[in-house]
Amino acid sequence: MTETRAPNTLTPSSPAVAPGVAGAVAPDTLLRVDNLVKHFEIRGGLLGMSRVGAVKAVDGVSFSVRRGEALGLVGESGCGKTTLGKVILRLLPATSGRVEMDGQVLFDIPARGEPRRRPVYASNEAMKKVRQNMQVVFQDPYASLNPRMSVGELVGEGPLVHGMTDKKEREALVRDMLGRVGLNQSHIHRYPHEFSGGQRQRIGIARALALHPAFIVCDEPVSALDVSIQSQVLNLLNDLQAELGLTYLFIAHNLAVVEHISDRVGVMYLGKLVEMANVDDIYANPRHPYTVALLSAVPEPDPHRRKKRIILKGDIPSPANPPSGCRFHTRCWLREQLGRPERCTTEEPVLRALGSGQESACHFAEEISPEAVASAVASSGPTVTAEP
Amino acid sequence: MTSPARAVEPPLLSVKNLSVAFPTEDGLVQAVDDVSFSVEKGKTLAIVGESGSGKSVTAQAIMGLIDRKAARMTGEIWLDGQELIGLPADEMQALRGSQVAMIFQDPMSSLHPFYRVGAQITEAIFAHRSVGAKAARAEALEMLQRVGIPAAERRIDDYPHQLSGGMRQRVMIAMALINKPALLIADEPTTALDVTVQAQILGLIGSLQSEFQITVIMITHDLGIVADVADDVAVMYGGRIVEVAPTSVLYHQPEMPYTLGLLSSVPRMDRDVSMRLEPIPGNPPSPIRLPPGCVFAPRCKYVDRVPGGACASARPELLHAAPDHLVRCHLPSEERQQIAQDLLRVLAGGAA
Numbered sequence: 001m002t003e004t005r006a007p008n009t010l011t012p013s014s015p016a017v018a019p020g021v022a023g024a025v026a027p028d029t030l031l032r033v034d035n036l037v038k039h040f041e042i043r044g045g046l047l048g049m050s051r052v053g054a055v056k057a058v059d060g061v062s063f064s065v066r067r068g069e070a071l072g073l074v075g076e077s078g079c080g081k082t083t084l085g086k087v088i089l090r091l092l093p094a095t096s097g098r099v100e101m102d103g104q105v106l107f108d109i110p111a112r113g114e115p116r117r118r119p120v121y122a123s124n125e126a127m128k129k130v131r132q133n134m135q136v137v138f139q140d141p142y143a144s145l146n147p148r149m150s151v152g153e154l155v156g157e158g159p160l161v162h163g164m165t166d167k168k169e170r171e172a173l174v175r176d177m178l179g180r181v182g183l184n185q186s187h188i189h190r191y192p193h194e195f196s197g198g199q200r201q202r203i204g205i206a207r208a209l210a211l212h213p214a215f216i217v218c219d220e221p222v223s224a225l226d227v228s229i230q231s232q233v234l235n236l237l238n239d240l241q242a243e244l245g246l247t248y249l250f251i252a253h254n255l256a257v258v259e260h261i262s263d264r265v266g267v268m269y270l271g272k273l274v275e276m277a278n279v280d281d282i283y284a285n286p287r288h289p290y291t292v293a294l295l296s297a298v299p300e301p302d303p304h305r306r307k308k309r310i311i312l313k314g315d316i317p318s319p320a321n322p323p324s325g326c327r328f329h330t331r332c333w334l335r336e337q338l339g340r341p342e343r344c345t346t347e348e349p350v351l352r353a354l355g356s357g358q359e360s361a362c363h364f365a366e367e368i369s370p371e372a373v374a375s376a377v378a379s380s381g382p383t384v385t386a387e388p
Numbered sequence: 389m390t391s392p393a394r395a396v397e398p399p400l401l402s403v404k405n406l407s408v409a410f411p412t413e414d415g416l417v418q419a420v421d422d423v424s425f426s427v428e429k430g431k432t433l434a435i436v437g438e439s440g441s442g443k444s445v446t447a448q449a450i451m452g453l454i455d456r457k458a459a460r461m462t463g464e465i466w467l468d469g470q471e472l473i474g475l476p477a478d479e480m481q482a483l484r485g486s487q488v489a490m491i492f493q494d495p496m497s498s499l500h501p502f503y504r505v506g507a508q509i510t511e512a513i514f515a516h517r518s519v520g521a522k523a524a525r526a527e528a529l530e531m532l533q534r535v536g537i538p539a540a541e542r543r544i545d546d547y548p549h550q551l552s553g554g555m556r557q558r559v560m561i562a563m564a565l566i567n568k569p570a571l572l573i574a575d576e577p578t579t580a581l582d583v584t585v586q587a588q589i590l591g592l593i594g595s596l597q598s599e600f601q602i603t604v605i606m607i608t609h610d611l612g613i614v615a616d617v618a619d620d621v622a623v624m625y626g627g628r629i630v631e632v633a634p635t636s637v638l639y640h641q642p643e644m645p646y647t648l649g650l651l652s653s654v655p656r657m658d659r660d661v662s663m664r665l666e667p668i669p670g671n672p673p674s675p676i677r678l679p680p681g682c683v684f685a686p687r688c689k690y691v692d693r694v695p696g697g698a699c700a701s702a703r704p705e706l707l708h709a710a711p712d713h714l715v716r717c718h719l720p721s722e723e724r725q726q727i728a729q730d731l732l733r734v735l736a737g738g739a740a
């Protein structure tokens with residue numbers, strides 16, 4: 001499957017393609033996620049022995065990522081983005097669903113209600129290979145680096161674990177990586193606390209790159225950084241992608257940041273994907289009422305264009321007890337406009353393709369029009385109240 | 389509005405040459421360095437800057453929350469004709485919560501976890517006014533309804549942990565505003581919230597501000613929020629104010645190179661995404677070793693344009709570029725304007 005590469009040179013895992021056209025030129029799928037479910041059990045009762053419920057952190061998510069593409073994943077706190085990333089990487093066990101990476105099935109676990117069959121898991125040996133091919137960069141550059149390891153040890157750890165035992169060879173690789181992420185190569189013996197937040201995030205990126213992965217999950221890689229540092233790291237991620245043909249799953253809550261990095265974007269709400277489309281389409285023409293509201297809530301840095309917003313009612317409901325039917329129905333402006341059709345509360349919408357190539361999980365996606373949005377904005381008065 | 393009357397009315401708040409330094413084991417932390425600004429009644433001033441630039445310490449100084457034993461503080465803070473730095477602790481205590489109030493990023497820093505929210509609000513009433521228990525509770529309930537707490541008559545007896553993050557934020561706002569303060573300082577009030585809840589809270593603060601005629605200082609690092617709510621903006625960097633201007637001037641005719649850097653480095657949804665971000669190189673300065681000249685000099689692209697290496701050696705003053713526009717930079721104003729307009733033209737050219 002993956003070619004074997006010289007240990008201390010970084011070769012693109014696929015021809016480098018300019019961001020934005022990746023999907024068009026490289027249609028082959030690198031990652032495929034089918035009906036992925038991750039429930040965290042809530043235990044209660046005497047001694048916490050009984051199962052009293054479940055946090056439905058990820059609740060039936062399917063999508064695929066093409067080679068060389070950056071897929072952005074947005075959504076508000078607690079909607080399941082991090083959990084989704086961790087389950088794909090097998091850092092957390094899935095409840096059910098199937099994930100295939102570069103032709104290798106990582107796991108395939110039947111869902112509840114599906115005909116019984118044996119769950120399939122990739123062997124440890126196969127997983128070791130896969131792990132080399134998919135890496136992660138976390139949000140918090142302070143917490144995710146072991147403070148007792150030097151930069152050289154941190155970046156060289158993966159190659160060591162994967163059999164690069166020659167010390168000289170490893171050091172050469174580490175120096176190459178540090179150069180690539182814009183760190184001073186002479187800092188190889190320093191420790192994380194000696195670096196600023198932005199530099200630590202660069203160490204985290206070098207660490208992820210050291211195994212020459214094809215696929216990197218970036219979970220909020222810039223949200224802990226100062227505003228003037230964020231763009232340094234975003235540019236670095238963009239450059240590395242173009243240079244090495246990397247494929248990203250880019251998780252973030254900042255919509256402007258996601259727009260900047262991504263070729264396609266998926267929007268999550270309460271453990272579900274509610275919309276998926278090319279970045280330009282989704283930002284210009286959102287086709288799910290939640291995406292419309294989310295985009296309209298972002299304040300634009302231009303005082304001449306103070307936006308009129310759709311202000312949603314209330315907070316996100318608990319993922320332990322999601323609303324019936326469409327999970328967004330408790331806050332949905334379109335449902336109100338349509339006179340509260342029953343279908344919203346009784347039938348769970350599935351992600352379906354609309355004519356434009358966009359996918360939306362709203363029964364009434366076709367009713368979203370500039371007029372409908374304008375009227376929702378108008379009825380979002382300044383005095384807003386929350387709903388229970 | 390009544391602009392002729394406003395012109396003669398002195399500003400509600402006026403901070404003059406405020407400096408706050410904390411002696412620490414590693415050296416003197418110069419958190420706030422010669423900061424001056426003023427806010428007119430009923431207006432919103434945004435203080436924008438990245439983490440560690442001195443925004444919160446400035447706010448704490450106005451609130452009288454700086455521990456005078458641990459810090460060296462100089463300067464003047466005038467609130468409605470009264471100087472606050474020289475005020476005895478008990479008089480400052482009386483002002484806090486009645487004349488000036490503050491809300492924070494983390495609502496639990498002002499809410500006590502073991503008391504019901506209603507009791508905490510009535511406590512805030514009793515601290516400043518002699519009101520009967522029944523009247524106070526009615527007032528608290530009304531305020532909870534006003535800030536959009538659903539089923540407030542039930543929620544008033546909840547403990548903070550029973551409320552969602554957005555609702556706690558609303559309770560904190562209710563508590564801050566219950567005595568109708570003249571000045572509200574909001575220190576990153578929505579940084580921990582999701583954008584849809586942020587939109588609710590900013591909308592709420594705005595409508596309460598006009599209803600109660602409150603003057604607001606909004607502290608944030610988000611240029612989107614600034615553009616959305618502020619009448620005027622002060623940009624802080626390395627403990628100093630480097631630029632002050634009316635909001636539209638700051639975004640469309642900025643002059644200070646750090647402000648320019650911020651405006652061109654932050655990803656924005658209204659700009660062409662294929663355009664490369666222009667990051668500010670390097671890192672913010674350490675407050676223990678602030679650069680001797682201009683605090684921004686180690687990261688500034690334009691140091692070579694100033695003769696004699698002045699950027700590295702001489703501290704620029706905050707000077708008028710226009711009557712309502714102050715800039716701290718050695719470059720001549722015309723040159724700064726030229727740099728800014730060239731840059732903004734490039735940025736706008738990329739927009740769809």
Ligand SMILES: Nc1ncnc2c1ncn2[C@@H]1O[C@H](COP(=O)(O)OP(=O)(O)OP(=O)(O)O)[C@@H](O)[C@H]1O
Nearest residue numbers: 040055057076077078079080081082083084253319
């Ligand atoms: N180990 C766990 N045990 C129980 N519940 C969990 C666990 N990890 C996550 N959850 C819950 O699962 C849901 C999804 O969490 P997740 O961390 O994936 O959200 P997220 O979208 O990444 O949010 P954020 O934007 O805040 O990072 C949340 O309700 C969270 O509280």
Ligand SMILES: Nc1ncnc2c1ncn2[C@@H]1O[C@H](COP(=O)(O)OP(=O)(O)O)[C@@H](O)[C@H]1O
Nearest residue numbers: 410417419438439440441442443444445446675
């Ligand atoms: N009590 C204190 N003792 C020592 N240093 C402090 C103290 N409070 C704040 N500082 C330092 O002062 C600087 C400015 O802090 P702050 O005003 O909180 O920044 P921000 O702009 O992020 O709100 C920072 O370097 C901070 O670490």
Ligand code: SF4
Nearest residue numbers: 326329332344362363
């Ligand atoms: S299905 Fe109904 S409730 Fe759900 S998003 Fe569409 S209109 Fe709103």
Ligand code: SF4
Nearest residue numbers: 682685688699717718
């Ligand atoms: S004074 Fe010099 S270093 Fe400072 S902002 Fe102006 S040009 Fe740059």
Ligand SMILES: [Mg+2]
Nearest residue numbers: 081082083219
């Ligand atoms: Mg997360």
Ligand SMILES: [Mg+2]
Nearest residue numbers: 440443444575
């Ligand atoms: Mg602060």
